[in-house]
Amino acid sequence: MSPAKKSVDASTLKKEVAEGVDLMVVRELIGGIYFGKPRGFGTNENGDEIGFNTEVYATYEVVFFIQLAFN
Secondary structure: OOHHHHHHHHOOOOHHHHOOOOOOOOOOOOOHHHOOOOEEEEEOOOOOEEEEEOOOOOHHHHHHHHHHHHO
16 A cells, blocks of 8 residues: 555545645644743633743744744
8 A cells, every 4th residue: 555545545535535635734843832932820800720831932043943844
């Protein structure tokens, strides 16, 4: 069985939807939400408990990731 055939069979999409799709997902795991500050827990204006995390990226990080993905 070819690798493409195995991928189609492993998809949660219907076979007729997934066949012929060529897709690659590139995920960033070196910055942003993983290292952003401030982060923590608090209370909002309605008195609800909340959690928050800040996503911060520098231009060079975004450019690096985009170039890597497109190459």
